[in-house]
Amino acid sequence: MSALWLALHYPLLDLEAGDGPVDRPRALVHRHRVLQANPAARAAGVETGLRLATARALCEALEVREADDGARDRALRHQGRQLLALTPQVCPAPPASLLLEVGGCLKLFGGFQGLLARIDRYRLHCPFTTRLGLGPTPLAAWHLTDPPPLEGVPETARFQAWLAQLTLDQLDLEPRLRERLQAPGFRTLGELYPLPRPALGKRFGAPFLDWLQRLLGEKPDPRRPLAPPRPFRRRRDFDDPLDNLDHLHRPMETLLGELATDLERHQESVAAIRWHLYLNNGHRDTLVIRRAHPGHDVATWLDLTRRRLEHQVLEAPVLGLGLDGGRPRPRNPALADLFPDPGARAPLAGLLEKLAAEPALRLYRPDRDPGHLPEETERGRAPLERPPAPAAPPAAPATPEDRPLWLLDPPRPLSVRDAVPHWRDRPLSLFPQEERFSQPWHDQAARRYHVAHHPDGLCCWVFQDDRDGWWLQGFF
Incomplete structure (x- = not known):
């Protein structure tokens, strides 16, 4: 399985982080200079580097925005968490790009075309302007933007040919290093391919050699993936207080559906959930629902919750409902779960879960x-x-086994x-x-x-x- 990376660039993220793309002219300004302009502003003649006064003279309706690094970073993290549904390897590439390792999940989406279809669907509904890159390494995917229509995964030689055509101005290099590379007459990346690597490192510095080797796949380029948000927490507030617990079933099912989607996205399960009933008198009732084994299906969690609600007494109407997921655990289904026996008995764990959800039974484990x-x-x-793990090997029992x-x-x-x-x-x-x-x-x-x-x-x-x-x- 060859490595394959996708890059998603958000070139106007600083302008769109608040409310997404707009049709009216808008520009990002810093120290009275235009840093970035959206298509409507560029159509009016506003370009990067113009003074603010000149930009306003060209476009009277120009909307000016100041750079907000916090809003941009939050928007980038949010998009990264959405893309965790495609692959667990979503790596931020500040200031406005995400790198996705997708070589290991091609079978999951039915091949390369299925993966591209999912990416196109994401880009269609994404609230920001996006550009796509593709490559065998993270840096290659970052640079090879807007690939041509493809039927399958390109071969490594084809990627190398595309990289060779990049001019030095298209490379993500510091201006001074770019000038040093252009001084001997180099114009494209391909002109550097035949040169001995030690000589390149000696003349242009070890950092440049390290960058070049990671770009070409001659050296590993480890990336730290984006961690999914944990734990799962959701809350729903009601317009009118609810004085009947039966009216909570529908919003509970909705919240459990969101929990199941989140767990499915990360291939995880939980062994316990916690409901919070926010009452009209300022108090909060908490209901803990546990399972014998970690699970993720909505039907079982909802059934156990309803059994527990049958014994709940409301002191006041409910103003809000909250759901906290327990500690997520990796899902590793056994073969019997994939191919269940149609005539097999239901597992005893399900009966134990239902009995434990009945507080009137006062069930306990001796x-x-x-x-x-x-x-x-x-x-x-x-x-x-679960019984606590012994700190030391247990001693021999002092009582008979019978x-x-x-x-x-x-x-x-x-x-x-x-x-x-x-x-x-x-x-x-x-x-x-x-x-x-x-x-x-x-x-x-x-x-x-x-x-x-x-x-x-x-x-x-x-x-x-x-x-x-x-x-x-x-x-x-």
């Missing part, structure tokens, strides 16, 4: 904790919470008939193995634990102490 008595060793954590998963705290007393413990009015059959707990410092009698079988088929963990009789500790 976990182990150090303690003297069995009921003290069990603690509960959120059902979808302990029940469900422990009762406190233990339930059992009735006794004919010296046999009963539960639910039915006798328990005790297995002969016995385990003894002695905790005199707890001011409790010694416990003798047994595994018992109930006629209903349940396997129980029971104990007997000499003071209070039989107790039910848990279930296997």
Whole structure:
């Protein structure tokens, strides 16, 4: 796979960063000199370098703008984030260009023509004037602007021929360096091709040699790509307060659609989202929705959100709705996700997510904790919470592996008939193995634990102490 770069230039970005292209004459001015003019102003005779007074004399309706570097940079970053839908390698090239590495995503768009169709669609809807460049390296794409119609990716030799035709005036070089190159009689870049590289570096400087080698692909040209904005945050304010939670379903679906588009653009998923209900009384209610595994589909998030809303009580009407996405994680679908079995059961993770969205169930995941008595060793954590990674290798368990998963705290007393413990009015059959707990410092009698079988088929963990009789500790 050969490298291929696209360059998108925004030649009038300083003039258009505010409200886009306009038909009226407009010029960018600095220290009473025209730095840039739009087509309408140029048609009236306004050219770069004119004094402001002369430009106004030529065009009475001239609109003057001062350079705003902040607005220009913000507009460039915004366009770069839009282009992340095409490739993750979008590199800013200040002051008004973006460089896109597209060689690795040609198959994604069905080949070179499909990629160009997406670029043309972007340029058609882009609010700024654009020019396109194409090349095998970032610098080559920056210089080879407005390529001819192409059926496929040009060969490297063709790119080299196009670069060779560039005059020194067309190269992005400092004026003094350009004069030094023109002094011996060089006029085009191709005239420098046959010269030994060490001699070029010795005569015109190491920075020029480094630039030339990166332009021609003789040396790597690493670029820092634009980082996508994180985390995802959106808010919608309502014209009229909403006093019915059912009216939130449609705006929630819209916000989830924006989240899904953002995740799809970067091939990511999230394991949790956070809803914010901005109330009329100045308060804010926050609802956290979690999933067993990171996901990006709107339907599941909306279903879990609706289940959670069924148990929400509004203290005041809702004035606004906010959505925060969790920490995005790279999406790496497994083969089973690509080719699911039509007759397969739904994964248990989906059932767990729905149960966890019902706060009335008070669902928790049992976990182990150090303690003297069995009921003290069990603690509960959120059902979808991931256990913390151990700081050190875990020690060998101090308790047998055949302990029940469900422990009762406190233990339930059992009735006794004919010296046999009963539960639910039915006798328990005790297995002969016995385990003894002695905790005199707890001011409790010694416990003798047994595994018992109930006629209903349940396997129980029971104990007997000499003071209070039989107790039910848990279930296997």
